[in-house]
Amino acid sequence: FPTQVEIASLRQAIKEAGYEPLMVEEGAGIDRERASKEAEIRTLSHKLIVSVVLSIPILLGSLSDFFPWVPSWLRHPYLLFLLATPVQFWVGWQFYQGFWAALKHKTADMNTLIAIGTSAAYAYSVVMTVVPGYFRQLGVTHVYYDTAVIIITLILLGRLLEARARGRTSEAIRKLMGLQAKTARVIRNGQEQDIPVEAVEIGDLVVVRPGEKIPVDGVIVEGHSSVDESMLTGESLPVEKTAGDEVFGATINKMGSFTFRATRVGKETMLAQIIRLVEEAQGSKAPIQRLADYVASIFVPTVIGIGILTFALWALFGPPPALTFALVNFVAVLIIACPCALGLATPTAIMVGMGKGAEHGVLFKNSASLEIAHKLQAIVLDKTGTLTQGEPAVTDIVTHNGFDESEVLRLAASAERGSEHPLGEAIVEAARARGLPLDDAGNFAAVPGHGIRATVGTQAVLIGNARFMQEAEITFGKLVEVADRLAGEGKTPMYVAVNGRGAGIIAVADTLKPHAQAAVDALHHLGLEVLMITGDNRRTAEAIGRQVGIDRVLAEVLPDQKVDQVKQLQAEGKVVGMVGDGINDAPA
Numbered sequence: 001f002p003t004q005v006e007i008a009s010l011r012q013a014i015k016e017a018g019y020e021p022l023m024v025e026e027g028a029g030i031d032r033e034r035a036s037k038e039a040e041i042r043t044l045s046h047k048l049i050v051s052v053v054l055s056i057p058i059l060l061g062s063l064s065d066f067f068p069w070v071p072s073w074l075r076h077p078y079l080l081f082l083l084a085t086p087v088q089f090w091v092g093w094q095f096y097q098g099f100w101a102a103l104k105h106k107t108a109d110m111n112t113l114i115a116i117g118t119s120a121a122y123a124y125s126v127v128m129t130v131v132p133g134y135f136r137q138l139g140v141t142h143v144y145y146d147t148a149v150i151i152i153t154l155i156l157l158g159r160l161l162e163a164r165a166r167g168r169t170s171e172a173i174r175k176l177m178g179l180q181a182k183t184a185r186v187i188r189n190g191q192e193q194d195i196p197v198e199a200v201e202i203g204d205l206v207v208v209r210p211g212e213k214i215p216v217d218g219v220i221v222e223g224h225s226s227v228d229e230s231m232l233t234g235e236s237l238p239v240e241k242t243a244g245d246e247v248f249g250a251t252i253n254k255m256g257s258f259t260f261r262a263t264r265v266g267k268e269t270m271l272a273q274i275i276r277l278v279e280e281a282q283g284s285k286a287p288i289q290r291l292a293d294y295v296a297s298i299f300v301p302t303v304i305g306i307g308i309l310t311f312a313l314w315a316l317f318g319p320p321p322a323l324t325f326a327l328v329n330f331v332a333v334l335i336i337a338c339p340c341a342l343g344l345a346t347p348t349a350i351m352v353g354m355g356k357g358a359e360h361g362v363l364f365k366n367s368a369s370l371e372i373a374h375k376l377q378a379i380v381l382d383k384t385g386t387l388t389q390g391e392p393a394v395t396d397i398v399t400h401n402g403f404d405e406s407e408v409l410r411l412a413a414s415a416e417r418g419s420e421h422p423l424g425e426a427i428v429e430a431a432r433a434r435g436l437p438l439d440d441a442g443n444f445a446a447v448p449g450h451g452i453r454a455t456v457g458t459q460a461v462l463i464g465n466a467r468f469m470q471e472a473e474i475t476f477g478k479l480v481e482v483a484d485r486l487a488g489e490g491k492t493p494m495y496v497a498v499n500g501r502g503a504g505i506i507a508v509a510d511t512l513k514p515h516a517q518a519a520v521d522a523l524h525h526l527g528l529e530v531l532m533i534t535g536d537n538r539r540t541a542e543a544i545g546r547q548v549g550i551d552r553v554l555a556e557v558l559p560d561q562k563v564d565q566v567k568q569l570q571a572e573g574k575v576v577g578m579v580g581d582g583i584n585d586a587p588a
Contacts, residue, residue, distance in 0.1 A: 037163070044160040051091045051156055054083045055149040062146035077129040077143055084145040088122045092152040094159075108300035113337070114155055116300070120334035121148040124327075179250040180271060184215035187259070197249075204262045208253045210420070216249045216265045223258030224448045226421065227251050230385070238421065240449040254420050255446050303337040375575045379523050380554070380566060382580030383534035383544060387520075388510040392422050394430035395491055396507035400479050406436060408504040412496050414439045415454035415461040419446060423494060424463075426508045451494070462497040469495045469502070476502040490536075490543030512547060520548045529574070533557050533565060 060067050061074040073079065089096075095118070098111025125143035183194050187205040197215045200206065205221070208214055214227070226238035229251045238254045241247060247260055249269045266272065307330050314326035353370050384390055397405045413431030416424035417438060431438060441454040441461075450471075451464015462472055466483070469476065474497045476483075483493040483505055491509040495502065523530050533554040534541045541555035554565050562578075569576045 041160070041163050044156065044163055047091045048153070048156050048160055051087050051149065051153045054087050055146075055153050058083050058087075058149050059146045062143065077125075077132070080143060080145045081126060081129050084122065084125070084149050087149040087152055088118065091156060092118060095152070095155070108297045112300045113303075114151065116304070117334055117337065118148040118151050120331045121145070121151075124331040179213075181213035181215040181250065185209075198266065200262055200265050202262055202265055205259055206262055207257070207259050208247075209257050210253060210255050212253050214247050214249055214251050214253060214260075216262050217269045218247055218260040218262045218264070220245050220247060220258050220260045223256060225256030225258050226254045226448055228254050230390075242448070256448055299337075303333065307333040307337075372575065373577070376528060376577045378529040378531060378569055378574045378576045380531045380533050380569070380576060380578045381520075381550075382578075383532055383536065383541065384510055386580055387516045387532065387544065387548060388512055390510065392426040392492070392508045392510050394426055394506060395509045395511070396486060397504060398479065398482050398486075398507075399504040400476060400502045403498070403503040405504070406434065408496055408498075409434065409506065410436045410438065411456050411459065411461050411498060411503070412463055412494075412506055414456040415441050415444070415452060415463060417441055419444075419452055421446070421452075423492065423508050424452065427463075427494075427506060459498050460500070463494055463506075466495065469497060472497065472500075474500060474502055476505075479505055488539050488543060490540040490547075492540075512544070517548050520550065524549070531569075533562060 057074055058080055060070045061076075061080055064070055064075050092114075095111045095114045098109065099115035102109050102112050121144040125145045125148070128143045181197050184197050184200045184204075185192050185194050185207045186200060187207065192207055200216050206215060206218060208225075210225075220241055220243050222243060224240070224242040227241050227247060228238045229248065241258065246263075248271070249264075250271045264270070267276070310333050311326045311330035314329050315322050318325040357370075381387055394409075397409055399405050399408055409427070409431050413428045413436065416427045417440070419425070428438070439456050441456050444452065444454040446452045447464070447468065450468040451462065453460070453462050455461070462468065462474070466480070474495075476495060479495075479502065483495070486493045486505070486507040489509075491507040493505050493507050496504050496506060520530050529551050530549075531552045531554060532541065532545050532550045534544075535557055536544075536555060538553070538555040541553045544550075545553040557565055566576050566578060
């Protein structure tokens with residue numbers, strides 16, 4: 001039966017497990033997490049510096065055969081003891097804490113191995129320092145302070161690299177959190193009022209004006225607009241929205257005002273779920289790390305058992321002084337068994353790999369994904385922003401009815417100066433690149449999903465799609481065939497009309513990145529099948545795919561359908577990787 005647990009009981013259970021519980025207030029988690037990470041890195045850095053500074057003279061003094069120039073006073077056992085003690089018990093205290101936590105749960109892990117191995121070397125060396133005569137009768141004079149401190153230093157280095165790598169990956173969470181709107185304009189008691197986004201409730205009517213961030217997820221009930229959803233999907237072109245369409249928190253309203261009803265708030269929004277996914281990925285362990293802990297849980301008791309058996313056999317059957325021989329061999333078993341390389345190499349290799357990926361804009365869903373990356377058989381590339389620039393640019397200008405190319409571009413750019421649509425911005429940029437003088441536009445009006453109309457000087461200018469021109473009863477004759485050809489090449493043709501007459505077509509396209517072809521060729525060279533996924537129409541998508549040599553094109557795929565597409569590929573028996581520039585472009 002379900003029961004309620006008091007907070008105090010939970011805190012106590014967490015402490016008994018070897019962790020320190022923190023009470024995090026709503027909204028303060030990201031700052032607390034950042035401060036905690038920074039404090040952890042500072043502590044580890046300070047301990048590592050102390051450990052290195054003390055370990056170097058210990059190493060030189062302990063290996064006098066290799067460093068004969070070392071002064072005799074640096075070889076004195078008591079000096080080595082004084083230098084090694086803070087490393088063993090202050091720098092290495094976290095290993096003892098981990099060992100004790102595992103012991104209370106009747107298990108063992110890497111902390112157990114490190115604590116037992118270094119303690120055995122340190123304890124043996126202390127006995128050698130205090131009562132050296134006891135062992136000299138066996139011809140044993142060497143102390144192992146260097147073994148203990150070097151193991152601790154190397155393992156600590158691995159922990160620091162791990163913490164720093166996780167800190168870099170955590171920056172992704174902070175950036176995602178920064179995307180969220182701070183306030184929302186809601187309608188309550190018949191009046192609009194600005195409230196903190198945390199205060200928005202499900203069912204609230206929220207008003208969004210042009211240029212504002214959408215605060216939470218919801219469904220539009222009134223109005224229409226174009227919304228920039230690139231932070232979710234990576235697609236550079238805004239999505240037309242009208243009553244009944246869903247909108248998502250942290251996306252940007254480009255033009256037009258609308259009112260929507262909140263359906264998901266707080267931790268239930270799309271952005272919050274993505275943040276939670278990244279957080280879970282950071283806390284995951286790779287299979288090799290889980291294997292290391294599993295092996296340690298069996299290996300440690302086995303090693304201790306072998307050590308005890310060794311001690312017993314030497315004590316019972318060894319030559320005199322049997323007890324001394326038994327102690328020396330018991331310690332030898334424990335020291336040799338400490339797998340310091342495994343403790344350093346495993347977290348270092350994985351976390352440095354994830355950290356280097358983060359530096360280059362690659363976030364791994366979890367550690368397991370990094371480990372199995374070499375088994376990939378297929379790579380799915382998102383089109384916009386990955387293969388292409390992510391910013392539309394003018395590629396073609398085709399004139400009609402005797403209009404000049406520069407005049408068509410100048411009039412179109414002058415009309416589009418009042419537009420915030422990426423296609424309009426591309427036209428304006430192309431005109432400026434040619435040095436064309438632009439005029440101020442009057443009577444500007446945007447028709448979402450169709451185009452714009454404006455007055456430039458004394459001329460009425462219309463720019464938009466074929467349907468927009470049909471409704472205005474403007475014909476373009478054979479230019480329609482040119483528009484179809486341009487669309488077949490993956491471009492977006494926009495009709496331009498001046499004073500009720502067709503003036504021409506301006507084609508805009510999201511052009512390929514300079515190294516897109518080379519990247520696809522490199523993936524092919526690795527033996528990978530390369531696919532492209534996009535929400536664009538099939539004709540446009542296949543045109544882009546042909547240019548770079550894509551093996552298979554997945555077109556007209558909505559953002560929430562990308563996961564299903566990847567799962568279908570996995571059902572074919574393929575190990576699939578997904579590459580995209582949107583935070584929703586990583587389903588696999």
